[in-house]
Amino acid sequence: MAYDGKDKVLEEVTGKSYEFGFTTEIESDKAPAGLTEDIIRLISSKKEEPDWLLKWRLEAFAVWQTMEEPDWPHLNYVKPDYQAISYYAAPKQKKQLNSLEDVDPEMRRTMEKLGISMEEQKRLSGVAVDFVMDSVSVATSFKEKLGELGIIFCSMSEAVKEHPALVRKYLGSVVPTRDNFFSALNSAVFTDGSFCYIPKGVRCPMELSTYFRINESGTGQFERTLVVADESSYVSYLEGCTAPQRDENQLHAAVVELVALDEAEIKYSTVQNWYPGDANGKGGVYNFVTKRGICHRRSKISWTQVETGSAVTWKYPSCILKGDHSVGEFYSVAVTNNAQQADTGTKMIHLGKNTHSTIISKGISAGNSHNSYRGLVQIMPSAANARNFSQCDSLLMTDTSGAHTFPYIEVKNPTAQVEHEATTSKIGEDQIFYCLQRGIDAEQAISLIVNGYAKDVLNQLPMEFAVEAQKLLSISLEGSVG
Amino acid sequence: MMDLAKPQVMDRATQSVQHAATQERGVAFVDALDGIMGSARATYDEVLASLPVPHRRVERWKYTPVASWWNEVKSAEPMTAAEAGCEPNPIPGFDAYRLVFVNGSFDAAASDLPVHPGVICMPLSQAPVESLQSIDQHQPEQAEWFAALNGKFASEGMYLRVEKNTILDRPILIHHHSTGGGSVSFLRHDLVIEANSQVQCVQWSTASDDAVGAVNVVTRASIGENTRVSLDKVQDEAGQIKHVAFEDIRQDRGSRADVHTVTIRGQWVRNDLAFRINGEGAHAELNGIFLPLDGEFVDNHTTVDHRVAHCTSSENYKGILYGKSTGVFNGKVFVRPDAQQTNAYQQNANILASDQATMNAKPELEIYADDVKCSHGCTIGQFDNEALFYARSRGVGLEAAKAMLVHAFIGEVLQGLAVPEVRLEVEHRLAEKHQWEIWSDHPDNES
Numbered sequence: 001m002a003y004d005g006k007d008k009v010l011e012e013v014t015g016k017s018y019e020f021g022f023t024t025e026i027e028s029d030k031a032p033a034g035l036t037e038d039i040i041r042l043i044s045s046k047k048e049e050p051d052w053l054l055k056w057r058l059e060a061f062a063v064w065q066t067m068e069e070p071d072w073p074h075l076n077y078v079k080p081d082y083q084a085i086s087y088y089a090a091p092k093q094k095k096q097l098n099s100l101e102d103v104d105p106e107m108r109r110t111m112e113k114l115g116i117s118m119e120e121q122k123r124l125s126g127v128a129v130d131f132v133m134d135s136v137s138v139a140t141s142f143k144e145k146l147g148e149l150g151i152i153f154c155s156m157s158e159a160v161k162e163h164p165a166l167v168r169k170y171l172g173s174v175v176p177t178r179d180n181f182f183s184a185l186n187s188a189v190f191t192d193g194s195f196c197y198i199p200k201g202v203r204c205p206m207e208l209s210t211y212f213r214i215n216e217s218g219t220g221q222f223e224r225t226l227v228v229a230d231e232s233s234y235v236s237y238l239e240g241c242t243a244p245q246r247d248e249n250q251l252h253a254a255v256v257e258l259v260a261l262d263e264a265e266i267k268y269s270t271v272q273n274w275y276p277g278d279a280n281g282k283g284g285v286y287n288f289v290t291k292r293g294i295c296h297r298r299s300k301i302s303w304t305q306v307e308t309g310s311a312v313t314w315k316y317p318s319c320i321l322k323g324d325h326s327v328g329e330f331y332s333v334a335v336t337n338n339a340q341q342a343d344t345g346t347k348m349i350h351l352g353k354n355t356h357s358t359i360i361s362k363g364i365s366a367g368n369s370h371n372s373y374r375g376l377v378q379i380m381p382s383a384a385n386a387r388n389f390s391q392c393d394s395l396l397m398t399d400t401s402g403a404h405t406f407p408y409i410e411v412k413n414p415t416a417q418v419e420h421e422a423t424t425s426k427i428g429e430d431q432i433f434y435c436l437q438r439g440i441d442a443e444q445a446i447s448l449i450v451n452g453y454a455k456d457v458l459n460q461l462p463m464e465f466a467v468e469a470q471k472l473l474s475i476s477l478e479g480s481v482g
Numbered sequence: 483m484m485d486l487a488k489p490q491v492m493d494r495a496t497q498s499v500q501h502a503a504t505q506e507r508g509v510a511f512v513d514a515l516d517g518i519m520g521s522a523r524a525t526y527d528e529v530l531a532s533l534p535v536p537h538r539r540v541e542r543w544k545y546t547p548v549a550s551w552w553n554e555v556k557s558a559e560p561m562t563a564a565e566a567g568c569e570p571n572p573i574p575g576f577d578a579y580r581l582v583f584v585n586g587s588f589d590a591a592a593s594d595l596p597v598h599p600g601v602i603c604m605p606l607s608q609a610p611v612e613s614l615q616s617i618d619q620h621q622p623e624q625a626e627w628f629a630a631l632n633g634k635f636a637s638e639g640m641y642l643r644v645e646k647n648t649i650l651d652r653p654i655l656i657h658h659h660s661t662g663g664g665s666v667s668f669l670r671h672d673l674v675i676e677a678n679s680q681v682q683c684v685q686w687s688t689a690s691d692d693a694v695g696a697v698n699v700v701t702r703a704s705i706g707e708n709t710r711v712s713l714d715k716v717q718d719e720a721g722q723i724k725h726v727a728f729e730d731i732r733q734d735r736g737s738r739a740d741v742h743t744v745t746i747r748g749q750w751v752r753n754d755l756a757f758r759i760n761g762e763g764a765h766a767e768l769n770g771i772f773l774p775l776d777g778e779f780v781d782n783h784t785t786v787d788h789r790v791a792h793c794t795s796s797e798n799y800k801g802i803l804y805g806k807s808t809g810v811f812n813g814k815v816f817v818r819p820d821a822q823q824t825n826a827y828q829q830n831a832n833i834l835a836s837d838q839a840t841m842n843a844k845p846e847l848e849i850y851a852d853d854v855k856c857s858h859g860c861t862i863g864q865f866d867n868e869a870l871f872y873a874r875s876r877g878v879g880l881e882a883a884k885a886m887l888v889h890a891f892i893g894e895v896l897q898g899l900a901v902p903e904v905r906l907e908v909e910h911r912l913a914e915k916h917q918w919e920i921w922s923d924h925p926d927n928e929s
Contacts, residue, residue, distance in 0.1 A: 071499075072541060074848075379862075381837070396852035399819065409843040411862040414834035420845065420860040426852045 034083045037061065040188055043088045047157050047191070050164060060177035060187030067181045070314075073343035074372040074404055077286065077312045080251045087189045087222075142206065151235075152197040153208055156224050159195035166197055170228050174257040174294045174320070182253040182314075183290040186222050190255070193224035198233040198264070207462050209238035223254040229264035229299075236267040238465060251286045252310075258293030258301055262323065265300045266293065269461050270317075271469055274309035279367070281339025284311025291315065297323030297352070304460040306469045307334040307342060308476040316374065318347035321355035321383070328357040331457040333469075335476045336369030336401070345375035345392075345406075350383035350416070359390040362454050365401035366477055372404040379416040386413065392422040395453055397446075397477065447474035500534040507552050508535030508627065512634070515666065518556070519635060523618075526634035533627040542626075545810040545842040546752055546781050551696060551724060556664035561585055563592040568659040572686045572718075573907040578655040581605070581640050585660055586667030586697075588638050600648035600679075602641075606670055609641035617672050621702050621732060624756055629728045632700040636668035639700075642683075646676040646706065653682035653901050658697065660688075660723050665695035677706040677734070682900050685715045693721030701729045707761065708736040712900035715753075718746040718911055726752045735761030742899050743770035745780045746911050756785040759793045766795040769895045773888075773912060774807035781810035786828075788821040797828040800892050803839035804916070812844040815858065819850040828858035833865060833891065835884075885918035 032039075040061055044054040069079055146153055152163060159167050177187040198204055229235050239256075252274070260266050268291075277284025287310035293301040303317040319328030330346035348357035363371040373392045394403030405422045427449050435445030451458070451470050458466050512530060521527070536543035561584045563570045570582045570592035581603075582592040588605040596603045606614070623629040640656055658669060675681055687697060697719070705711050717725060725748050731739050745751050757766045772780040786795045801809045815826045832841045845858045865887055873883035899905040912918070 394847075394849070396849065396854075399822065399852045401852065402848070402850045404849060405845075405847040405858070407843075407845060407860070409845075409860060409862060410840070411832075411834060411842075412840045414837050414839065414864045416834070416862065417864070418860075418862040420843075420858075422845070422847060422858050424847055424849050424854060424856040426854075 033086045035061070035085070035087055035189065039087050043189060043191065046088065047160070049160055052168060053160060056172065056177070057188050060184050063178045064181065064184035064188055067178075067184055069181050073314055073374070074370065074406070075312055075314065075341050075343050077341065080286065082185070085251065088191065145205065149202050149205070150199040151202060151204055152195065154195055156190070156193040156195050156226070159226075163195070163197070166228065167195065167226065170226055170257065170259050171224075172257075174259060174292045175255050175290050180290060182288040183255050186224060186253045186255045186290070190222040190224040193226070193254070195225075196227040196235065196237065198229045198235045200230045201232045202230075203233065204235040207236045207238050221252055223252075225254070225256040226259075227257070227266060227268070228259045229261060229266050231261045232263045234265045236462060237269070238462065239268070239270045240272050250283075251288070253288045254290070256289070256291040256317075258291075260293060260295045260299035260301050260326075262297045263299055264296070265302075267302045268293070268304070268317070269465060270303075270305040270307075271465060271472070272305065272307045272309050272313075273472065275311075276309050276338065276340050277311040279338045281311065281368075284340070285309065286312045287315060288312075289315040291317035292320065292347075293318070293328075294320045295323055295326035295328060295352075295355075298325045299323060300327040300329070302329040302331070302460070303346065304331045304457065305333070305344075306457070306461070306472065307332070307344060308472055310342075311340055313340075313342040313344050315344045316346055318349070319357065320349045320351065321357065321386075322351045324352040325354045326352055327355070329460075330357075330359045330361070331460045332361045333364070333454045333457045333473070334361070334371055335364045335473060336366065336371045337476055338367040338369060340367075340369040342370070343372045343374055345373045347376040348378070348388060349376075350379045350386040350388070353382070353384045354386070355383055356387045357389075359388070359392070360456050361390075361392040362457055363392070363394040363403055364397065364450060364454075364473075364477070365394065365403045366397035368398075368400045370402040370404070372406060373422075374406040374408075376408040376410070377418055377420070378408075379411040379413050379418065381412045383413050384415045386416040386418075388416075388418045390420040392420075393453070394422070394424040395450070396424065396426045443474075443478070446477060450474070450477060499539050501537045501539055504535045504537040511552050512631065515635060521634045522637040523633055526630050529630040530627065530634060533625060533630055535627050542783065542812070545808075545812075547779075550750060556666070556695070559585055559662050559665060560587040561661065562589045563659065566659055566661040566690065568661065568688065568690070570657065571655070572657055572688055573655075573903050576655065576903045576907075578653040578684065578901075579603070580655045580657065583638060583656070583658045583667075583669060585662065585665050586638055586658075586669060596650065596652075596654060598648070598650060600645035601650060602643040603654065604641050606639040606641050606672065607637055609672070613643070613674075614641070614672065617674070617702060617704075621704060621730060623700050623702060623730055624728050624754060626728065626754065628698060628726050629700055629754075632668050632670060632698045632728070636670035636698070636700065638668070639670035639672070642671070642673045642675075642681075644675045644679045644681055647678045648676075649680040650682070653684050655684045655686060658685075658687045658699070659690070660693045660695055660697055660719065660721070661690040663692070663694045665693075667695070667697045669697070669699045671699070671701040673701070673703040673711075675703065675705050675709050675711055678708050679706065680710045681712075683711070683713045684901055684904055685713065687717050687719055687725065689719035689721045689723045691720045693719070693723055695722075696724040697726070699725075699727040701727070703729070703731045703739070705731065705733045705737045705739050707734045709734070710738045712740040713742070714899050714901055714904045715741065715743045716746065716904065716908060717744065717748050717751055719748050722749050724750040727754065729753075729755045730758070731756065731766070732758045732760055733764040733766065736763045737761065738765045738767070740767040740898070740900055741769075742895065743768075743782060744896075744899075744908050745770075745772040745774070746908065746915060748774075748778060748780060750779045752781040752783070754783045756787065757795065758787045758789060759795070760789055762790050762792045764793045766793075767898070768795070768797045769898050770799040771892045771895045772799075772801045772809060773892070773916065774801075774803055774805075774809060775915065776805040776807060778805075778807045779810075780807070781812075783810075783812045785814045785816060786826060787816045787818070788824045788826065789818045791820060791822045791824070793821065794825040795827070798895060799830045800895055801830075801832040801841065802835055802888060802891065803832065803841055804835045806836070806838040808840045808842075810842045811860075812846070813858070814846040814848065815856055817849040817851050817854055817856060822851050822853045824851065824854040824856065826854070826856045830858075830860045831891070832862045834862065835865065882919070885913075885916075888916075888918070
């Protein structure tokens with residue numbers, strides 16, 4: 001295993017200075033703006049990557065150059081200038097603060113409402129903690145335990161070095177480089193991400209979370225995640241966290257690939273709360289993510305997402321149900337407020353026989369925001385007895401927001417059964433009145449109703465996450481109904 | 483920075499991309515037609531050039547292959563119904579006013595124009611130019627290349643003006659027949675129905691078995707306050723006819739418009755139906771059935787644009803796909819920011835009756851107002867095995883049992899057809915096409 005004891009982990013966790021030590025070796029810690037083959041070679045060499053990976057990146061870059069940024073989503077944003085971005089920078093040093101008192105009070109209030117522990121608050125807001133010893137020991141003991149079971153859970157760059165065979169076999173196997181504009185870009189320039197491998201027959205005893213990989217938080221703009229669940233294994237993976245995340249990078253183009261081999265199960269939960277910009281839509285993160293999983297025989301992939309952040313979201317976690325009897329699920333709550341825009345949904349591609357998929361999408365639009373569900377259910381001729389059930393509900397909180405549904409249903413097999421239903425409505429005045437007369441104020445009433453509305457999805461989240469996500473929903477909608 | 487706070491209502495033209503090779507083919511097609519028939523309205527040249535020729539990357543034509551269009555560049559041969567061997571009245575004994583067109587030209591002898599106080603009805607070629615120009619100005623057809631093509635070339639069709647407080651005593655039947663090889667026919671129907679009136683229209687398209695070619699129809703209807711208009715559209719074209727149709731219906735306050743689209747036969751059919759609801763209290767009803775067989779292709783696109791408050795719309799499209807056929811349904815319900823208290827319902831149910839059939843559905847909602855009730859449902863499945871078993875266990879043969887299920891499935895839409903004679907004829911022709919014997923002695927058919 002890659003983890004050779006406490007010291008290494010300690011070093012990683014405390015590793016800010018280590019990382020910067022590494023970067024001072026080069027002339028500048030930031031590559032010049034723009035994207036050229038040379039920049040890609042630079043990234044690759046900085047990361048000491050093998051030749052095949054460099055070649056792969058260059059191929060992706062060549063493809064990317066021929067592609068155009070998609071304009072079909074129901075989004076309205078200023079397209080980033082891809083030649084104005086610096087594609088390699090040493091991990092940004094967050095401004096070190098001396099105590100929690102220095103943290104933006106608004107951010108702290110939010111964290112307190114979310115019930116995030118003091119230690120966690122410090123870490124998230126970048127306070128120079130003299131040592132979150134607890135976290136370290138927790139992380140270490142977890143890693144030891146995982147190591148015993150043969151589970152690999154490490155950063156992508158580490159995986160490239162330590163487990164090249166696995167990475168080479170699966171990287172790009174689910175999301176090919178030429179899949180779309182953003183995935184091609186990511187393939188060319190990704191800097192880091194997570195890699196996870198669950199061996200045959202192993203049931204991962206805990207929820208794997210980027211939480212525990214403290215040092216890698218903020219791996220940034222072009223993150224690459226690969227989760228491989230070998231035959232008959234199980235893993236539940238959590239990405240992101242409920243705390244608000246400020247980030248200086250405006251563009252995020254991540255790629256997540258899941259591989260569920262025969263009879264494996266992967267549960268992938270995301271809570272995304274990137275900075276959404278201010279009330280007028282200034283600033284905020286562009287979140288352009290490609291997420292896809294492939295299901296082999298009798299396997300199951302379940303995506304759960306709670307999207308509350310980002311100025312612009314473009315995200316379609318998908319399942320390719322290749323194996324017979326495989327199952328794909330997608331549960332989503334997307335909340336947009338103020339000037340946020342989201343175009344999100346899923347793709348369920350049924351190839352195998354007796355494949356089943358379920359889509360539950362709950363959109364909530366407040367302020368002047370726009371929230372679109374865009375989903376594809378495709379039943380190929382080979383997918384006999386495929387089943388799909390989709391439900392996409394939208395809740396409108398204000399008369400200036402928009403809720404849109406764009407489902408695509410393509411069926412090429414007569415034994416398939418596909419159902420789709422969608423509704424759009426607002427919170428009933430009678431519901432609010434009912435709460436008010438029982439002494440529940442309007443704000444709480446809305447929170448209650450919204451949580452009830454999103455319950456089907458929140459129930460799918462792991463316990464601790466679900467509690468936080470509930471609070472997050474209320475916070476995201478604060479002041480949205482007047 | 484764009485003003486992100488402002489709701490951006492998506493305009494379909496902004497989403498369009500031109501594809502160089504397709505554009506070229508389209509232009510060549512237009513030039514060829516121009517050489518043969520000459521353009522009817524030169525003003526459309528500019529519109530045509532600005533619009534993308536449909537191809538797969540244009541979202542609204544994603545599932546609609548248009549490549550086969552480019553072969554049809556022969557001029558339509560003007561003919562009378564008698565010469566074409568076509569029965570002017572497609573529904574035996576149907577008592578209606580009648581306009582008959584053959585290969586895009588008007589046959590006065592076979593027609594029976596409405597004579598009724600308050601009604602002006604004539605072939606488009608004889609209609610007052612200023613009235614038509616006013617319609618062009620106030621009600622331009624949909625921003626689609628094929629619609630603009632019609633604008634450029636269509637010289638014939640129906641012009642109907644119904645003055646206020648008029649109830650037309652009989653339905654108006656517009657019968658178009660295609661025959662012969664390689665014809666491209668254009669028809670353009672303009673309807674102006676003023677307040678407090680009531681009109682029933684039937685559009686019936688047929689084609690001879692040996693017909694090869696294309697038909698392009700644009701229908702524009704402006705429906706006045708408290709007016710009730712129904713349009714039953716039946717497509718029953720044999721031969722190899724490509725049929726593209728655009729309907730643009732504008733409704734005023736308190737009006738009701740019903741459009742039923744029935745596709746019995748058609749090798750390649752694309753219907754593009756758009757409602758714009760401009761007055762409060764209006765109701766739009768749009769229903770359709772399609773039962774393609776073999777290699778037939780049927781595409782129904784609908785748009786209901788709720789622009790003002792307190793309106794309702796109800797949509798129900800049903801398809802059964804046999805053989806190697808392909809069906810497309812794209813329904814869009816659009817609720818503008820001020821259209822509060824809108825109640826919109828959309829339903830699309832499909833049955834794949836063969837393992838080589840394909841159905842692509844895209845039921846869309848685009849909503850910019852909060853106090854609305856909008857829902858849609860879409861299903862794609864197969865015949866209910868339990869229902870089939872139930873029927874068979876009672877001695878009904880498999881084919882007959884299926885025919886019963888079909889009858890139940892599409893019956894809901896057929897019942898809604900405004901003109902009973904049309905419904906009976908449609909049932910009769912469907913049964914004939916699909917060889918359903920049970921229908922002929924169905925009690926419903928006696929009524």
